[in-house]
Amino acid sequence: MASSPLDLRLLSSFLAVVEEGHFGRAAARLFLSPPAVTAHVRRLETELGTLLLYRSPAVTPTPAGERLAGHARALLAASAAALDDMADMAEPAHDTGRTRPLRIGIMGHGSAELTPASINAYRRARPEVPLEISQLDFTEHSSALVEDRVDVAFVRPTPDDERVTADALTTEQRIVAVPAHSALADAHATGVTVADVAELPFVRVPGHTPRPFTDYLYFDEAGSRRGPDFAVTPQEVLTSVIMGRAAGSGLKSFARYYAWPGAVFVPVVDAPWESSYLAVRADDDNPEVRIFRALAVALARELGPTIR
Template identity: 55%
Template sequence: DAVADLRGDAARPAGPRGPGTSGPRPDGDGLRVGIMVHGSAELTPAILRAFRRARPSTPVTVVSLDFTEHVAALVERRVDVAFLRPPPDDERIVYDAMTTEPRIITVPERSPLADAPALRLADIVDQPFLGLPDGVSRAFRDYLYFAGGRNGEPPRLSPEGVRTPQDVLTGTAAGRGLSSGLYSFVRFYSWPGVRFVPLLDAPWEHSVLAARRDDTRPAVRAFRSLAVALARDLGPALVPPPRLPSPDGR
């Protein structure tokens, strides 16, 4: 089947390719793929490679998305599909789960929390977190600050607004606050002065591939179908399982 035919291609390393390097985009024929943070981990480049092989005549443009574009990039039609976390809470958007992962906390290495093998929500809800700028979706704010584990209490926030993973890493290293992410974050990012600590009792969260509900173009449908098939059939082989301490390992 199509997934079996693409298995070897999806597993091969990708050559260098940046935003817009796939050539001009004819009206209605190209596909703009947004990627927030590292997308859906190792699945993201595998899906892009497989789609380019399956539909070589469809130009693909890759667009990096910051935290303010969690929903906006799609609804404002700046991208056609997007790898996001968490799932958008917007009736204009549909999505398919790509990965399901535990959560991590970014901690300044001088913090008393930095040497813990793992943390729990009770350890971090009273700690200051890095703030977000205006325009970030409610779903993303709730995800970043673990709103479901705060009993309605707002987080303590630093004044600056972080927009990108680099902002998170530099803000954490400077000791201005904690932040959070998916477990796979640690495989794609590192920074001097920052520790990544697993959070044992936070609900696991999805990374997703999202699209506009009203966008039924063939290229969008094909990309979504291929992504779902690869996530199902290749995800367990491509995405390493998390290594978490036992609940009593502290």
């Protein structure tokens, strides 16, 4: 396996062959000769030490080729975003000797496995840019961006703020978190309905928590009861749950990231599925933000947005 950076020209030729299913059509699309495209793919296979394409009876990607195609789409999307952002730039700003970090905010576990995948893809694409990662609580659904404390944020649901724009990354079934001794815990395999959870003592959140998040947390106000405990993080929710003082809600992947003894995660079968989002400031012209956004969206498209 090569340790040097992958050549974007080679990736572009390889991806064109994958998408066209034919070396000649890929060459025409790229305005290259078929021998040049063939040479690019062979060089890539040599550098990676593995066969990427089956040549007969049809041109199709091998398992290694399928995996590389996903990375290629993400890297090429990031490159295109960078070029687009830099195209109309005037003379570069004076070098201060320091590169501004990209500040990433994550609410809970973000967009499940797509969160670390996006961060790692950005690290590989832009190794010279430092990252600052911070945990966001429920009240920072949009304020962390609006107040310029982070540059990108993994949140749910989509912020209702014209100063923020967001891309849906994953879509999942809803769940409730209840104590193991709860009457609803036995339904963890079959699920419950929104009506079943309407009277659960859900955790309270501070009054300045954005309305979209409280509607999400309480299933659009279906849960009219509130327990005595306040919570602004998943950990605080689960602490109240295992103590038998409250219930919480989340996405199905919540159970994979917060498997606490004493807490049971029950699907809410008739609740609308909910998405997690990558949110950014609507007027942010930072090219690094656009590169990160392009990578995350490309990975979401490649990996599939729906988590079951």
